[in-house]
Amino acid sequence: MAADHVIGVDVGGTKILAGVVDREGVLGARRERTTPVDTQEALVDALVEAVEELRDGEVGAIGFGIPSTIDQRAGRAVSSVNIPLVDVDLRARMSERFGVPVAVENDANAAAVAEWKAGAGRGTQHMVMLTLGTGVGGGLILDGRLYRGAVGAAGELGHVVIEHDGARCQGTCTGRGHLEAVASGHAASERASELFGPAADAHRLVRLAQEGDASAVEALREIGRRLGSAMGGLVNVFNPELIVVGGGFGAAGELLLAPAREVLLREALPPARDVVRIVRAGLGTAAGVVGAGLVAFEALDSAASGAAS
Amino acid sequence: MAADHVIGVDVGGTKILAGVVDREGVLGARRERTTPVDTQEALVDALVEAVEELRDGEVGAIGFGIPSTIDQRAGRAVSSVNIPLVDVDLRARMSERFGVPVAVENDANAAAVAEWKAGAGRGTQHMVMLTLGTGVGGGLILDGRLYRGAVGAAGELGHVVIEHDGARCQGTCTGRGHLEAVASGHAASERASELFGPAADAHRLVRLAQEGDASAVEALREIGRRLGSAMGGLVNVFNPELIVVGGGFGAAGELLLAPAREVLLREALPPARDVVRIVRAGLGTAAGVVGAGLVAFEALDSAASGAAS
Numbered sequence: 001m002a003a004d005h006v007i008g009v010d011v012g013g014t015k016i017l018a019g020v021v022d023r024e025g026v027l028g029a030r031r032e033r034t035t036p037v038d039t040q041e042a043l044v045d046a047l048v049e050a051v052e053e054l055r056d057g058e059v060g061a062i063g064f065g066i067p068s069t070i071d072q073r074a075g076r077a078v079s080s081v082n083i084p085l086v087d088v089d090l091r092a093r094m095s096e097r098f099g100v101p102v103a104v105e106n107d108a109n110a111a112a113v114a115e116w117k118a119g120a121g122r123g124t125q126h127m128v129m130l131t132l133g134t135g136v137g138g139g140l141i142l143d144g145r146l147y148r149g150a151v152g153a154a155g156e157l158g159h160v161v162i163e164h165d166g167a168r169c170q171g172t173c174t175g176r177g178h179l180e181a182v183a184s185g186h187a188a189s190e191r192a193s194e195l196f197g198p199a200a201d202a203h204r205l206v207r208l209a210q211e212g213d214a215s216a217v218e219a220l221r222e223i224g225r226r227l228g229s230a231m232g233g234l235v236n237v238f239n240p241e242l243i244v245v246g247g248g249f250g251a252a253g254e255l256l257l258a259p260a261r262e263v264l265l266r267e268a269l270p271p272a273r274d275v276v277r278i279v280r281a282g283l284g285t286a287a288g289v290v291g292a293g294l295v296a297f298e299a300l301d302s303a304a305s306g307a308a309s
Numbered sequence: 310m311a312a313d314h315v316i317g318v319d320v321g322g323t324k325i326l327a328g329v330v331d332r333e334g335v336l337g338a339r340r341e342r343t344t345p346v347d348t349q350e351a352l353v354d355a356l357v358e359a360v361e362e363l364r365d366g367e368v369g370a371i372g373f374g375i376p377s378t379i380d381q382r383a384g385r386a387v388s389s390v391n392i393p394l395v396d397v398d399l400r401a402r403m404s405e406r407f408g409v410p411v412a413v414e415n416d417a418n419a420a421a422v423a424e425w426k427a428g429a430g431r432g433t434q435h436m437v438m439l440t441l442g443t444g445v446g447g448g449l450i451l452d453g454r455l456y457r458g459a460v461g462a463a464g465e466l467g468h469v470v471i472e473h474d475g476a477r478c479q480g481t482c483t484g485r486g487h488l489e490a491v492a493s494g495h496a497a498s499e500r501a502s503e504l505f506g507p508a509a510d511a512h513r514l515v516r517l518a519q520e521g522d523a524s525a526v527e528a529l530r531e532i533g534r535r536l537g538s539a540m541g542g543l544v545n546v547f548n549p550e551l552i553v554v555g556g557g558f559g560a561a562g563e564l565l566l567a568p569a570r571e572v573l574l575r576e577a578l579p580p581a582r583d584v585v586r587i588v589r590a591g592l593g594t595a596a597g598v599v600g601a602g603l604v605a606f607e608a609l610d611s612a613a614s615g616a617a618s
Contacts, residue, residue, distance in 0.1 A: 148548070150435045151580055151581070161471050174576075230470065269465055
């Protein structure tokens with residue numbers, strides 16, 4: 001039985017998006033709910049409910065994209081910066097619960113797979129994706145496949161250091177001066193509060209900048225310049241064809257990317273500097289759920305080839 | 310004809326080391342000379358002479374490890390931070406001159422291949438190498454092979470930004486706050502001059518620290534802590550099994566690596582943080598020439614399989 005449909009579940013810091021996905025990465029029925037962040041059990045229960053709502057007989061596998069570092073040896077969520085998933089064997093629990101193959105992937109890795117196979121990165125072999133959401137996620141397509149590292153924890157591009165001994169990172173991360181501490185939606189909201197009062201957030205900051213407010217433009221420019229330092233380093237490390245920028249905060253677009261490009265040109269060495277293009281993600285908020293579906297197909301095909309005799 | 314020997318040439322900022330290398334990475338006869346840094350032609354002439362000195366009928370290929378960014382599409386040295394090689398088609402010139410297959414590889418990439426196949430990284434699939442010499446080089450073994458990126462310019466790990474808008478990098482690099490600006494032998498020599506007078510250099514700094522001089526120990530500790538910020542970021546990006554530290558300045562050993570590990574533990578996320586080991590390179594100053602030889606064998610085998618009919 002080669003199933004035509006899987007369920008992808010994209011677990012964000014604020015909401016869970018579940019959807020039916022086909023092999024071409026086309027998204028069918030979908031459901032959205034708020035992410036419970038009080039306890040791990042409440043969150044796992046919400047994931048089960050999200051799947052139950054969409055499940056029918058044709059669903060061959062389930063994929064979860066979660067904002068966590070993952071140990072793929074056991075399908076375990078090791079730690080999460082913005083949600084309460086710590087040291088939980090999500091793959092085993094979910095495959096036992098639903099009786100189908102289950103994939104667990106970092107959410108930004110999933111988004112990178114989606115953009116590569118069905119979005120802005122189609123046709124490339126070397127692609128770096130940065131997802132600017134509540135946190136900053138990353139995904140790496142190297143030599144034409146998703147790079148996962150020794151145990152599946154690679155691609156945490158929000159946790160490169162761009163300011164040695166700098167400001168504390170978010171949540172449980174003990175690092176300092178990480179990209180996530182300056183270029184995430186969360187960091188932008190903090191800056192918005194400082195400038196425009198406690199009720200202002202990243203959305204307001206971007207809207208004000210789009211309306212021409214000089215201090216909002218300057219705040220986004222400073223964030224964009226730091227993003228450019230990180231991008232310049234990534235270009236020197238990966239020599240990618242493409243850097244794809246996605247995520248809710250990434251929607252600030254050229255307000256971030258123009259200053260980022262300016263600094264990138266200073267930081268990156270030729271010829272890598274002259275090869276790379278910086279583009280916006282093509283799939284919008286669907287990238288996470290589509291990518292979770294595409295890694296579910298990978299788990300399905302892997303289980304099928306393992307079972308063949 | 311499957312040749313048993315090749316010539317590897319390691320081009321450093323201060324000296325050129327050429328040697329005969331076999332398929333197991335064992336180094337035979339070798340010759341050393343000073344690197345001419347005044348003009349490109351003088352440097353290219355010195356490379357030709359270095360090969361001529363060692364060449365005999367059994368040499369099947371030649372490999373050059375050069376401290377340059379490379380465009381592998383044409384075997385071209387695009388730019389170099391410490392030597393006068395700019396936009397020169399070294400592969401074409403040398404294969405025309407010697408009539409055998411020629412490989413041109415970044416020197417730190419070559420060292421990484423050597424450590425991976427014949428040194429500290431044997432048996433690993435995911436290895437990051439940092440070469441702390443006059444500059445800071447890098448090499449990446451990902452999923453069991455050398456990662457080169459879109460055109461061959463990947464792995465410039467000395468040019469990750471660890472201090473946004475920080476100090477100017479070395480030579481022709483326009484970047485700011487790069488690892489190379491703080492953790493290279495050149496940077497250590499500058500610090501030594503500030504502390505111990507104009508004649509002091511990185512070697513003196515390391516010797517004084519080994520003898521217990523408190524300000525020398527502290528200077529190396531500060532460099533090591535910045536190295537740790539870069540390593541922490543690299544662990545989050547690559548989730549490697551191993552980081553191998555080589556190069557002349559890398560010989561400072563635990564004086565650099567102990568503070569680096571301390572900061573790495575703060576910066577890196579689990580589980581990648583708990584998987585990685587930091588080790589000294591195993592091949593010493595031979596890594597570059599051995600690696601240049603190993604990539605020469607790659608060029609030889611590739612030419613042989615292309616010619617087979």
